[in-house]
Amino acid sequence: MANYPRKPRGEHRTVLGPEYDCRLSFCCAACRRRTTPPSVRFLGRKVYLGAIISLISAGADALSDEQLCRLIEALNLPVQTLYRWRLWWSRRVPASACWRALSGWFSPPISPARLPGELLVRLHGSDMGARLIHLLQPVAPLTTGTGPPFMRVGASTYKM
Numbered sequence: 001m002a003n004y005p006r007k008p009r010g011e012h013r014t015v016l017g018p019e020y021d022c023r024l025s026f027c028c029a030a031c032r033r034r035t036t037p038p039s040v041r042f043l044g045r046k047v048y049l050g051a052i053i054s055l056i057s058a059g060a061d062a063l064s065d066e067q068l069c070r071l072i073e074a075l076n077l078p079v080q081t082l083y084r085w086r087l088w089w090s091r092r093v094p095a096s097a098c099w100r101a102l103s104g105w106f107s108p109p110i111s112p113a114r115l116p117g118e119l120l121v122r123l124h125g126s127d128m129g130a131r132l133i134h135l136l137q138p139v140a141p142l143t144t145g146t147g148p149p150f151m152r153v154g155a156s157t158y159k160m
Helices: 050-059 065-075 079-095 097-103 117-122 128-143
Strands: none
Touching: 050 065, 050 079, 050 117, 050 128, 079 097, 079 128, 097 128, 117 128
16 A cells, blocks of 8 residues: 545535545555556645535526625635636536546537536435435546546436
8 A cells, every 4th residue: 555645625624534545556566566446536736635626616607796705715725726616527527538428428428618517417216325426426537547548437427
């Protein structure tokens, strides 16, 4: 094991266990080369939890300026960080092989500018937590430079 330490922001230490203090990574016993598996806990090198990044990015358009300012203040979230998250969802995700393979499942197509909010609305799930899991699974390969370039996702989780 060669885990990367993390100090997650935007959460309360009493809610999350110590397993959130690291980003999982493996190290080869022979060559000592590190391999980081796809994960949505932190969405790559980001220090905010993937669920928080996704939910705030999805809801930012629906909030008034005052509500957005209160949320940013409550999470101690720099405005530039929110801007980077929204760029990641609107540019990097749509340019990926993962999204190109998944986007054909949706009719009408989802505009990249509407990610991740529109995707959350269209996914099946008994509650927001289940839909969030279905949202994060396909973007897991984008969170690392190592590992498989595309993770197969079952079509049963998506509305047609």
